[in-house]
Amino acid sequence: MSPRPQNSLKRISAKLGVSMTTVSRVLSGQAGKYRISEETAKAILDYARKENFTPNPIAKGLRLRKTNTIGLVIADVSNPFFASIASEITHTTRDHGYSIILCDSQENLAIEKQSIELLWNRQVDGMIICPVGQSSEHLARYADERRRIVLVDRVFPDIGLPYVSSDNFSGGKLATEHLLDHGHRRIACLQGLRGTITSQTRVKGYEAALTACGVPFDPALIVGDSFDEQGGYLDTKLLLSTSPDITAILALSNLLALGALRALAEEKRRVPEDVSIIAFDDQPFLAHLSPPLTTVAQSARAMGGAAVKILFERMRVADAAGDANKAGLLLPVSLITRKSVHQLS
Amino acid sequence: MSPRPQNSLKRISAKLGVSMTTVSRVLSGQAGKYRISEETAKAILDYARKENFTPNPIAKGLRLRKTNTIGLVIADVSNPFFASIASEITHTTRDHGYSIILCDSQENLAIEKQSIELLWNRQVDGMIICPVGQSSEHLARYADERRRIVLVDRVFPDIGLPYVSSDNFSGGKLATEHLLDHGHRRIACLQGLRGTITSQTRVKGYEAALTACGVPFDPALIVGDSFDEQGGYLDTKLLLSTSPDITAILALSNLLALGALRALAEEKRRVPEDVSIIAFDDQPFLAHLSPPLTTVAQSARAMGGAAVKILFERMRVADAAGDANKAGLLLPVSLITRKSVHQLS
């Protein structure tokens, strides 16, 4: 009933009249090292090729304690930003001969914890985690494994785990400065999932820009508790009723901006004439919106690529002596100016 | 150096003074079946819980020839449509205790083939494939494995593999009829990656609607060879110069529609007054475009969910007698009317 009557070293060695060891050696490219005769090697290689044989990675994994898999836990793959990270990670790990076991925590801390346990349990060789980002204790517990884990996007610099993220502080600051430069003073902030580290950092940048400009910081202008479109809609509605004097909105995700747009249209506020908008995470469609949105762009692919690079570097020196210096990387962000910010006279 | 001094049945049995067999039985819930004494069972259970022990799935996989993993090969995870499929598949398989090994073929047939080989080789228990869709021979070779493979989205009904997709023919027909009803006769079609089965099927629906309405079918109106924004832009530019008399465009993906919008704006053609547009694959942002786009919606999540359901059903009866009847499923699509189609007088 087994679909492919699985071949094995044993079967091959029997068929060819050599020992398993020899077959194993030849097939793992160690023919030279063990001076296996040309003809023996060739016979084995030919036969393996003909039969399309590859050693069973499960058995190999058991024996070698190495599975050639990387665990990836992502907060939400259906979010295009995370999907791009995942895509890049999948491609680059593939190039190194590793497969990805994918877990999606659905922005849920409990699932995130379980997933990490599950992946270690499955003996992954390393792990890339894009955490929900509201809590880090469960991650700090893995500081010992630091060489085999890297955090991405929602990172915690102080728990001893290598990480790569965007320079979110600068992002928040850059966007706010842009608004300030255009004469805006009452600037609201749609912060997304409350307590998420990326949001918090961006909000800090927002505050810093305000303070540097001598504009009083009004906590009532910071709202929201999710990153999705509906959240942006609801929070903007609320904002418009409690603080009708706002002239600009900084939306910490593009989905949030979409929701804001919807609420604004419903309330008959024109964009950007009545209220300006800047969104986070540039996406192709943002240039086609009405109006085209000014955004803070960060490179998801660059983040994914960097994470893989760091992980492999660390795995390679896993048993080297010294504690490699803390590998934290913050990728630059950039402001993409389009037509959603109005110059106030 | 090993990060977690891995526990094992052997270690536990030694510690507890019982045999590995007993530990194994208790831990796999077979205590009752083998009449293992309450106290022995409890001791084992308690200890395992305290030590946070779970049997090594690699060893288990080797022994049982079952890895509790499902291989997922997706044409492009960074495409939100596919990302949603992947997301749903990840969640539902997780509920059944399976993990996902993710491969992204990058719309590349060679990588797709390799990935399928790789996954079988890794002893996945089943596989969900969203193929590039331009060729099916390499898939047909797996007809024997039909019970453990299901095709998704870009499917081939005639190669003996179970599948789930959208009713693309109706989608193409529905959209075209809508255009026809609004008085359009010169309707262009941005077909995306040439030869992809979903495209071909939608184009057939387009043709059928045209024919039924007595409108001559003009091959020059069908253009394109990729699903991305740039393709949509280029092809629309081309179209506008070769067939300037078109009044409507049917874009077979939303990225394509975005490109068309850009080209149209550049050529100073107003949407929808000068040319109407209908796009495929509804996404939240399409409602916020200028103008809001009328689209053909298909449910990526429903497709993913259905694929998992079919796969598990088939895996469950894998060794049942009769050949289950061909499991092919076509999910309904729907037209979402917004403001990108103009009524011609």
Add this chain to the structure above:
DNA sequence: GTGAAAGCGCTAACAT
């Protein structure tokens, strides 16, 4: 009620 032993497919000492 419990255990000993074989074996899943592989690699790495340790022979020769």
Add this chain to the structure above:
DNA sequence: ATGTTAGCGCTTTCAC
């Protein structure tokens, strides 16, 4: 230049 053997961690037949 090649083979023998043990063992990775687990389940399962067979034995008591």
